[in-house]
Amino acid sequence: MKLIVNGHEKEFDENITLSGVLQKLQLQGKVMAVAVNMDIVKQDSWDTYTLQDGDKLELLDFVGGG
Numbered sequence: 001m002k003l004i005v006n007g008h009e010k011e012f013d014e015n016i017t018l019s020g021v022l023q024k025l026q027l028q029g030k031v032m033a034v035a036v037n038m039d040i041v042k043q044d045s046w047d048t049y050t051l052q053d054g055d056k057l058e059l060l061d062f063v064g065g066g
Contacts, residue, residue: 001013001014001016001051001052001053002053002054003021003051003053003054003055003056003057004054004055004056004057005021005025005057005059006057006058006059010025012024012051015050016050016051017046017047017048017049017050017051018034018036018041018045018046018047018049018051018057019046019047021051021057022046022059025059027059030061031059031060031061032060032061032062033059033060033062034046034057034058034059034060035057035058035060036049036051036055036056036057037055037056038056038058
């Protein structure tokens with residue numbers, strides 16, 4: 001299945017969850033927010049949120065500055 005992750009097309013197994021994507025990309029603990037097709041998905045749903053072919057993900061990390 002193909003997903004668009006931060007503007008880049010990537011290939012994943014069928015029936016993968018958001019947590020599964022983060023694990024495959026080695027980003028567990030580094031991502032603070034996820035939007036799927038422009039809709040924010042709450043972190044407590046990442047383990048059960050199953051993605052569909054063609055979904056567009058934005059993986060966000062908040063950086064402080066000043």
